[in-house]
Amino acid sequence: MAPRTRRSQRRTEALSRERIVEAAVELLDTAGEGGLTFRALTERLATGPGAIYWHVANKEELLDAATDGVVAAALAAERAGSAGRAERADRTQPAESAESVQSAESAQSPDSPQDKIRAIAFGLFGAMEDHPWLPTQLALQLSRSPWGAVTPQIFESIGRQVRALGVPEGHWFTATSALVHYILGAAGQNAANNAAARTLAPDVDRAEFLDTASKAWKELDPDDYSFTRAVAAQMREHDDREQFLAGIDLVLTGITALHLPSERGGTPPPAT
């Protein structure tokens, strides 16, 4: 069969930065990071490269815009709260996993700051699952301009909940940074796992992939990798979402300890 030309002669809508970024995201999603070229883009948009350069400075800016857009959408969807869970109904929500490490207090109000932090994290987690190129591009953008468009958005979303948590002001920056770093690191690693699973064995399902990886771990050198070998079974058993949540709860527990100095007198926070 002929190479399927995706609706080439659609010149109805005028070219715009929006349409270009949208096409870029589609291309990244379907063809991977290597699939986004100006030639592929011009074909898909039925124009010449010059037209694209009229709306976008260069490829870097295009990738940044794609990254920004996808992250903003994820944060906005989650900010809408338990109400507008549009076009994400399939996604399993936090779900109060049975295994989850409890952060001291027992009964929390249904939409506690903790829950909201989990929700935000899940939103990003899901976005990275939908767009496997996102973690890499996030990393690239961060190394280009760390306080560019994306980080402040995430930082602010998480920070507000940290504040609501009652963390002493002197620790806001530390606590929020720690959470954001964990979330970006964990979500990125996870998306990477998924991408690898898809690439290495597109036909094989997740469980089988984990099984293979687990077996590989068990065959590592006993001297050099005693711990990794010991933990191979756990890694086969683990569920990505539970694992991710458990990590968040771990950090949340640490943060909570900042203003609940247990019985013995902890160092009083240096109120700025």
Add this chain to the structure above:
Amino acid sequence: MAPRTRRSQRRTEALSRERIVEAAVELLDTAGEGGLTFRALTERLATGPGAIYWHVANKEELLDAATDGVVAAALAAERAGSAGRAERADRTQPAESAESVQSAESAQSPDSPQDKIRAIAFGLFGAMEDHPWLPTQLALQLSRSPWGAVTPQIFESIGRQVRALGVPEGHWFTATSALVHYILGAAGQNAANNAAARTLAPDVDRAEFLDTASKAWKELDPDDYSFTRAVAAQMREHDDREQFLAGIDLVLTGITALHLPSERGGTPPPAT
């Protein structure tokens, strides 16, 4: 003056994979990620591209090897312990920062697992400072093969200390993953900051850069960025190393809570 040709006619040593990777690291360090091209490499090594391809499959493998090497060196240096602190004497050590969040217990033995975890994290932290391209390449390699050569090394190093910490076996995987994610995320972000500071204003020092960034935060929209504005002062004041350590301690506190369920009976860990 003429463009300085770095010792071009050195054909004494035979070409080898080692020498190629070494040259690649040097090129990355001095010329940045865009500076590593096969043409620059051939010039530096005084050969043709074919010679390089005899020792290395492609550019991806070359970058992976460079990343592996640098990470392995960092881990090895730290594994050597407080004894062999070779060629890193300038580096400030963990230093028991006064501000550091204490993880419950008061007096810890000089080389507790906590200290070792901090040392490993610092080693990676330092490697990313020396090699600004490392975080990006780490992210890229992770998204190519998450359980390739690098991650297991880091995972094993940290995991051993988690085990030594007395964490119940059922939580080894979770605790170690959380730490590794935080470390990679935080160190990466930090290196990104440094790279940005160097790029945007090579002549300006760190303090001035932080000051500028802080002022920019204070001018954000009060509605959209109330938290970020409130925290702008803290971010100007913050010291990278202290900040990084404080985050580690936060996670460590959360992990410690796993097996020190305080007074009230916490959920007993599901011993596998």
Add this chain to the structure above:
DNA sequence: ACCTGAACACCGTTCAAGT
């Protein structure tokens, strides 16, 4: 103001040929 498309400089990679 917006778009066209040929042309340019540069890149990773290959391969027939040498030693």
Add this chain to the structure above:
DNA sequence: ACCTGAACACCGTTCAAGT
């Protein structure tokens, strides 16, 4: 077994020219 270097396919980007 190891190296040479011309050649190839492809990429991001430019720019004179059109409407």
